[in-house]
Amino acid sequence: MNQVGPGEGARTELFQVDLRGVVEILSQHLYSSPRVFLRELLQNARDAIVARAGDGAAADSPPRGLIRVTVEDEAIVVEDNGIGLDAGEMRALLATIGASSKRADLERVQEDFLGRFGIGLLSCFLIADTVEVVSRSARTEDAPTVRWVGSSDGTYEITTAPEPLSRPGSRVIVRPRPEERAWANSRRLTRVAREFARYLDTPIDVVDTAGVPARVSTATPPEALDAETRAQLCAETFGFDPLTTVRIDVPLLGVRGVAFVTPEETSSARRGGDVVHSRGMLVADDNTQLAPDWAYFARLIVDAGTLPLTASRESLQETSLTREAAAAVGEQIQRHVEELARSHADTFRLFVGAHAVGLRAMALTDPSMFAFMYDHLRFGTSRGERTLRQLVAGTDAEPPARVVHPVLSPGQFRALAPLARHHDLVLIDASHVHEPQLLARLDQSDVDVAVRHLDLETFVDAAAPASDRRLAASIEGLVAGVLPGHRAQVVDLGVESVAALELGADDEWHPEAAGSSGWGSVLGGIAAPWEPAGPRLVLNVASPAVRALDGALSDDVAAHAVRALYVLGRLHTGQTLTDDDHLLLGDSLSTLVTAATGTGASKGRS
Numbered sequence: 001m002n003q004v005g006p007g008e009g010a011r012t013e014l015f016q017v018d019l020r021g022v023v024e025i026l027s028q029h030l031y032s033s034p035r036v037f038l039r040e041l042l043q044n045a046r047d048a049i050v051a052r053a054g055d056g057a058a059a060d061s062p063p064r065g066l067i068r069v070t071v072e073d074e075a076i077v078v079e080d081n082g083i084g085l086d087a088g089e090m091r092a093l094l095a096t097i098g099a100s101s102k103r104a105d106l107e108r109v110q111e112d113f114l115g116r117f118g119i120g121l122l123s124c125f126l127i128a129d130t131v132e133v134v135s136r137s138a139r140t141e142d143a144p145t146v147r148w149v150g151s152s153d154g155t156y157e158i159t160t161a162p163e164p165l166s167r168p169g170s171r172v173i174v175r176p177r178p179e180e181r182a183w184a185n186s187r188r189l190t191r192v193a194r195e196f197a198r199y200l201d202t203p204i205d206v207v208d209t210a211g212v213p214a215r216v217s218t219a220t221p222p223e224a225l226d227a228e229t230r231a232q233l234c235a236e237t238f239g240f241d242p243l244t245t246v247r248i249d250v251p252l253l254g255v256r257g258v259a260f261v262t263p264e265e266t267s268s269a270r271r272g273g274d275v276v277h278s279r280g281m282l283v284a285d286d287n288t289q290l291a292p293d294w295a296y297f298a299r300l301i302v303d304a305g306t307l308p309l310t311a312s313r314e315s316l317q318e319t320s321l322t323r324e325a326a327a328a329v330g331e332q333i334q335r336h337v338e339e340l341a342r343s344h345a346d347t348f349r350l351f352v353g354a355h356a357v358g359l360r361a362m363a364l365t366d367p368s369m370f371a372f373m374y375d376h377l378r379f380g381t382s383r384g385e386r387t388l389r390q391l392v393a394g395t396d397a398e399p400p401a402r403v404v405h406p407v408l409s410p411g412q413f414r415a416l417a418p419l420a421r422h423h424d425l426v427l428i429d430a431s432h433v434h435e436p437q438l439l440a441r442l443d444q445s446d447v448d449v450a451v452r453h454l455d456l457e458t459f460v461d462a463a464a465p466a467s468d469r470r471l472a473a474s475i476e477g478l479v480a481g482v483l484p485g486h487r488a489q490v491v492d493l494g495v496e497s498v499a500a501l502e503l504g505a506d507d508e509w510h511p512e513a514a515g516s517s518g519w520g521s522v523l524g525g526i527a528a529p530w531e532p533a534g535p536r537l538v539l540n541v542a543s544p545a546v547r548a549l550d551g552a553l554s555d556d557v558a559a560h561a562v563r564a565l566y567v568l569g570r571l572h573t574g575q576t577l578t579d580d581d582h583l584l585l586g587d588s589l590s591t592l593v594t595a596a597t598g599t600g601a602s603k604g605r606s
């Protein structure tokens with residue numbers, strides 16, 4: 001065993017790189033699919049064309065850039081008429097993994113470059129064991145054509161090409177391994193190249209087996225399309241016809257594109273992925289970095305401009321710039337939706353109808369969405385459909401609401417809304433998912449309004465006594481006989497919509513002291529406070545159904561009418577009906593219908 005003592009024979013050595021191991025890392029941990037080899041080749045070819053156009057040392061005036069992809073003898077060939085390489089540049093750019101001063105000098109990385117010369121060549125080893133590059137530099141007139149052949153075992157050789165290129169540029173030949181030969185198919189290459197480079201500014205042709213080129217790039221970007229073509233693009237990409245579209249433009253970062261709003265309900269738990277490009281080259285079709293989570297109803301086709309990419313170039317780096325871009329995109333989407341609310345009421349109504357649940361869910365945790373909900377989401381209220389802002393601010397015809405009462409049952413809300421209007425109370429139908437929590441959050445906010453539980457005793461205490469005391473006494477006796485354990489309180493609530501309210505036992509309620517009931521004079525001789533024995537059924541003589549409880553009904557019909565009113569009273573107070581309640585209601589309705597149609601015998605009450 002060789003040993004080196006302290007300070008003896010010290011020397012600097014280089015790390016050894018196992019290229020096969022590097023390729024395995026690329027395959028398993030960096031790239032999502034072997035198909036990225038084509039993206040990298042197209043990207044390098046495009047950058048070579050850009051370099052030639054902007055390089056003052058080029059020996060000629062650069063022609064219009066063109067990239068051609070062909071299949072020759074089961075090999076994939078990518079050609080460009082870009083800057084080209086000489087032997088020294090091949091060593092520096094194609095055979096060195098990592099940075100060097102020579103690489104920096106040669107690349108002079110421009111803002112418009114998609115990547116770095118040659119760095120993506122390693123991805124070709126995902127499908128091949130050898131990669132060949134034939135190139136002629138544009139920097140020197142009559143430059144020789146050189147040939148670089150790299151192998152997956154980490155070796156390479158550079159020689160003079162046996163057949164010189166007629167013009168500057170490069171030609172990359174990738175020979176897939178037998179198990180990867182499906183890639184040497186012009187149809188497949190056309191489809192994949194179009195997915196990657198559809199919006200790339202450089203012309204790219206994929207040549208089929210008959211020698212016919214198909215242009216796969218230079219498509220009109222989505223933000224420049226007319227409305228009909230945009231909608232077609234959305235349907236092709238995401239599978240839906242957009243309800244509306246939002247033009248995205250963040251000039252400082254070069255972010256631009258279109259957001260498509262889905263017309264159907266979508267889960268707010270996770271945003272669907274967006275199609276993101278970087279200077280025209282596809283980054284990912286399932287990216288979620290360029291819009292806030294609350295914009296779950298929008299799908300984007302967008303170019304990320306100058307935002308930096310990760311090493312795989314399949315996502316954006318999580319930087320402050322990326323977060324700023326997402327926030328700016330969110331602001332533009334929100335402004336568009338607010339404009340719909342102001343100027344396109346029908347479209348906004350469809351938007352809210354499709355996404356109300358998700359909007360409410362996001363408003364629970366996202367301050368900007370809560371503010372949006374407060375301004376634009378309409379609630380059913382006892383004043384009609386209103387936004388929370390409209391309730392709190394008031395109008396010329398309505399005073400500001402300083403206290404609101406959520407009602408959790410739609411049936412109870414419909415019954416109590418007229419009663420609330422009669423007493424100048426504001427009820428909010430909070431029967432939809434997330435609405436009770438939103439109103440609780442409203443109560444905790446800085447908005448000048450209180451959210452309070454609705455105490456039905458408020459209505460009863462404010463009610464007038466029944467003017468027909470004989471009827472009140474008759475109904476009280478009827479209830480006592482039909483519903484043992486229940487007390488009756490007969491009042492005039494002032495509206496017909498609420499026939500009955502079933503309230504829980506209240507030890508503080510004394511009928512002889514409650515001016516609203518008028519029972520003190522009816523029960524005359526009772527001087528001691530009434531000891532309540534159970535729930536209380538409040539019956540409203542303003543309701544025709546209650547006034548019908550007089551001596552003209554048979555005992556059986558009157559009893560079933562009381563039972564039906566009892567069940568209705570439970571519904572009006574928001575209680576859940578039991579199985580017994582349902583049976584009782586069904587039996588009572590059957591008897592009442594039979595009596596009304598004259599199909600059964602009835603016996604008058606004595």
